[in-house]
Ligand code: CS2
């Protein structure tokens with residue numbers, strides 16, 4: 001089999017998505033997600049201008065060789081744009097392989113290691129009472145694991161809480177808006193939030209919380225310690241992880257499990273975190289970390305150190321990545337949990353898919369390949385619209401991590 005053509009689809013059914021389609025001489029095609037929130041067109045150009053021309057004529061079954069060609073070949077390595085582009089190619093090639101062999105991708109990765117994939121959803125509210133209502137709503141939908149975020153008194157906006165009615169969506173159309181941040185009120189509020197959640201819902205729910213890279217290691221250590229009585233499944237991105245050693249401080253002070261990695265694009269971003277056992281869950285995604293080929297290696301490496309996976313699954317990853325993640329989660333041994341932020345009906349219609357949610361778990365379906373498609377005629381009705389993630393400033397005006 002030979003790759004004969006490839007092109008990038010850009011669509012915006014509510015938010016922007018970059019999808020790579022790779023076609024072959026046997027009529028089989030594969031899809032890959034290359035969406036990088038707020039920097040979508042850079043990945044589209046990387047694919048169209050630099051990657052696709054090098055793919056024509058290659059054997060799509062050679063996923064390892066093609067991955068190495070795209071990673072080592074250009075000399076310039078890593079970075080979110082490069083790795084999202086490589087991730088899209090790798091995903092599309094595994095989709096082709098599955099379709100050609102008439103089997104779901106999870107069978108190519110080791111077969112089913114579990115029946116269903118435990119997922120967590122997002123609950124939030126402008127204050128603690130509203131967050132509790134949203135937890136109740138999601139519990140009634142059947143979720144067994146719920147991430148909880150709430151507004152902070154005195155701050156106009158915070159991560160994970162929608163500004164208006166409707167679900168939370170991080171990117172906003174137009175140029176970046178500015179959010180406001182102050183650490184101390186946040187640190188005082190989160191333990192109160194989880195005390196109330198446990199009081200209202202008991203011990204059975206798995207509870208998670210995202211700090212979104214906003215704390216220093218010692219602040220995160222304090223938060224982890226104060227959350228210990230509420231037995232969280234994890235705190236996520238407690239501190240930025242460029243300095244992997246920062247996690248040592250957090251680890252030395254608390255037994256609250258730690259998750260990090262949604263912005264990672266390589267095993268090397270997590271190398272010290274994993275081999276020193278400073279984290280419990282690695283959140284790298286198939287799109288941003290370069291596809292199945294390196295993610296399988298990352299998971300296998302993590303397994304040696306008792307680290308499990310908890311793949312990023314925000315709405316800025318398309319249903320193609322969601323499908324890929326569910327095949328991956330079904331197959332690997334050290335799966336921990338999968339994030340699930342449901343897409344809008346418009347997005348689901350553009351990307352018809354086999355995967356589904358039932359009673360707290362998700363299932364990839366048994367269609368050959370990834371089990372997800374792209375309705376290009378419908379996608380064309382939603383042209384690209386510029387959108388950015390917000391930026392964040394401390395109340396004295398200093399730019400800080402969003
Ligand atoms: C978040 C994301 O899902 C998460 O855990 O941290 O929503 C993140 O803010 C977005 O993916 C940014 O594009």
Ligand code: MG
Pocket residue numbers: 210212236237262
């Ligand atoms: Mg996060």
